[in-house]
Amino acid sequence: MAKITYIEHDGTEHTVDVKTGLSVMEGAIKHNIPGIDADCGGACACATCHVYVDEAWASKTGEKSAMEESMLDFAENVEPSSRLSCQIKVTDELEGLTVRMPESQH
Amino acid sequence: MADPKAKVVILGAGHAGGSAAAFLRQYGHEGPIVLIGDEPIAPYQRPPLSKAWLKGEADASSLALKDDAWYAENDCDLRLGVTALSINRGSKTVLLSPGGAVTYDYLIIATGARARKLPIPGADLDGVLELRTAADAEQLKGALGPGKRLAIIGGGYIGLEAAASARALGAWALIIERESRILARVACKELSSFFQDYHQARGVNFELSAGVDALEGEDGKVRRVKLSDGRVIQCDAVLVGVGALPNEELARDAGLDCANGVVVDLQARTSDPSVFAIGDVTHRPLPLYDRQFRLESVPNALEQAKQVASAITGHAPPNPEAPWFWSDQYDLKLQIAGIPFDADSIIIRGDRAAARFAIFHLKGDQVQAVEAVNAPPEFMMGKSLILNRKPVSRERLADSSISMKEVAAG
Numbered sequence: 001m002a003k004i005t006y007i008e009h010d011g012t013e014h015t016v017d018v019k020t021g022l023s024v025m026e027g028a029i030k031h032n033i034p035g036i037d038a039d040c041g042g043a044c045a046c047a048t049c050h051v052y053v054d055e056a057w058a059s060k061t062g063e064k065s066a067m068e069e070s071m072l073d074f075a076e077n078v079e080p081s082s083r084l085s086c087q088i089k090v091t092d093e094l095e096g097l098t099v100r101m102p103e104s105q106h
Numbered sequence: 107m108a109d110p111k112a113k114v115v116i117l118g119a120g121h122a123g124g125s126a127a128a129f130l131r132q133y134g135h136e137g138p139i140v141l142i143g144d145e146p147i148a149p150y151q152r153p154p155l156s157k158a159w160l161k162g163e164a165d166a167s168s169l170a171l172k173d174d175a176w177y178a179e180n181d182c183d184l185r186l187g188v189t190a191l192s193i194n195r196g197s198k199t200v201l202l203s204p205g206g207a208v209t210y211d212y213l214i215i216a217t218g219a220r221a222r223k224l225p226i227p228g229a230d231l232d233g234v235l236e237l238r239t240a241a242d243a244e245q246l247k248g249a250l251g252p253g254k255r256l257a258i259i260g261g262g263y264i265g266l267e268a269a270a271s272a273r274a275l276g277a278w279a280l281i282i283e284r285e286s287r288i289l290a291r292v293a294c295k296e297l298s299s300f301f302q303d304y305h306q307a308r309g310v311n312f313e314l315s316a317g318v319d320a321l322e323g324e325d326g327k328v329r330r331v332k333l334s335d336g337r338v339i340q341c342d343a344v345l346v347g348v349g350a351l352p353n354e355e356l357a358r359d360a361g362l363d364c365a366n367g368v369v370v371d372l373q374a375r376t377s378d379p380s381v382f383a384i385g386d387v388t389h390r391p392l393p394l395y396d397r398q399f400r401l402e403s404v405p406n407a408l409e410q411a412k413q414v415a416s417a418i419t420g421h422a423p424p425n426p427e428a429p430w431f432w433s434d435q436y437d438l439k440l441q442i443a444g445i446p447f448d449a450d451s452i453i454i455r456g457d458r459a460a461a462r463f464a465i466f467h468l469k470g471d472q473v474q475a476v477e478a479v480n481a482p483p484e485f486m487m488g489k490s491l492i493l494n495r496k497p498v499s500r501e502r503l504a505d506s507s508i509s510m511k512e513v514a515a516g
Binding site: 022034037041 | 128131132151154168171172173180404405425439441482486487490510511
């Protein structure tokens with residue numbers, strides 16, 4: 001389990017326990033948190049689970065794959081801290097992680 | 107018409123039905139939700155069944171849309187192993203088995219589609235499988251492994267994904283297709299030939315333009331496929347993947363308009379204002395293509411789940427989307443946006459030999475659809491060109507030295 005805080009674009013915060021082994025996206029879907037659509041269910045095929053990860057966490061959330069980079073390149077509102085949350089696996093190290101959501105996933 | 111206290115009954119606890127319940131709560135619906143499914147397990151994702159799940163890379167809990175506790179915590183009355191027998195629209199009642207009856211203010215039909223059966227002798231033998239449910243996938247998994255022989259009838263996406271997974275698990279695999287090429291109903295011939303070559307290079311066998319006369323067994327279990335030309339193929343299991351039919355009978359018997367699926371509008375509403383339908387079971391408008399169509403895809407199920415949740419709660423409706431699909435086979439990620447209705451030409455961009463290319467289907471200078479293999483920029487920009495109806499330069503689109511962003515900018 002890791003406690004993860006999801007912050008919607010309007011500032012609404014949701015802090016939930018996510019099982020290790022799931023992805024950050026799956027944690028949001030299982031808790032019905034608005035703002036992460038995940039149309040493809042985690043296949044890295046749609047870029048609708050886009051989040052911003054603070055730089056402090058970058059080393060713990062891992063590297064972006066070429067596929068993820070390429071999908072993100074065409075998402076909206078992309079920043080250097082952008083990630084696809086389906087590609088971040090939850091580990092005990094991510095206890096306290098905060099991710100913020102973009103204005104729109106499309 | 108938003109009515110936050112209305113009682114909503116959802117028939118079908120698949121991806122569409124489960125997502126509708128979740129979006130209703132997410133959009134603030136306060137009334138009771140009853141979610142009725144005939145499978146014994148809570149809503150789960152089906153796409154991984156032919157891919158990650160078959161290869162043991164996903165388990166039941168990772169497939170589940172929500173944890174089992176979510177339904178009770180969110181006042182969602184999940185009734186599993188229950189079948190709906192009939193809908194009485196006059197009394198707004200659904201008869202159930204087992205379980206008597208349930209009344210509704212709004213009904214959402216999300217009964218999905220079922221695998222088409224083969225009308226041939228032996229189709230009911232043990233070991234003749236289909237792939238729609240987790241139970242189906244469990245059976246298929248048991249039939250795969252080193253030395254096992256899997257005959258797949260139907261060269262569509264289900265068959266190809268299962269063949270790729272079978273090879274990954276060390277099984278022998280044969281695809282038997284009635285048409286002269288695989289993916290005949292859903293992809294252009296260039297894409298068909300690419301996928302056939304890719305599968306052949308990884309040990310999958312093909313019989314094209316081949317009919318199947320019968321399946322033959324020993325002790326009730328399938329052992330042979332008898333082709334129309336008389337040849338007999340030995341196998342340990344047969345996977346039938348020859349398309350799906352909408353589970354529209356309940357709706358039709360209740361007098362709702364049906365035409366290869368339950369006819370709905372862009373709010374997912376049927377011909378009865380109190381009854382909605384979503385997902386694979388619907389015949390829905392596609393404004394981009396100026397027609398009605400039945401889509402079988404998760405993005406469609408989610409879009410319609412949002413449409414119905416918006417209509418019932420008064421939440422802002424979802425933005426229009428271009429239909430899209432994906433398939434994972436080996437190291438290939440196929441992403442398809444749009445449908446090539448009315449297309450008059452194709453443009454191939456990229457390098458087929460390097461397994462990184464896209465096929466654009468155009469009507470004049472308008473992109474109608476794109477099939478992208480390991481090519482996310484082409485998929486993402488193609489999807490946006492389809493949705494925005496923006497004309498493109500055919501020469502620039504064909505030139506992969508010009509980036510997709512520049513092509514789209516015109």
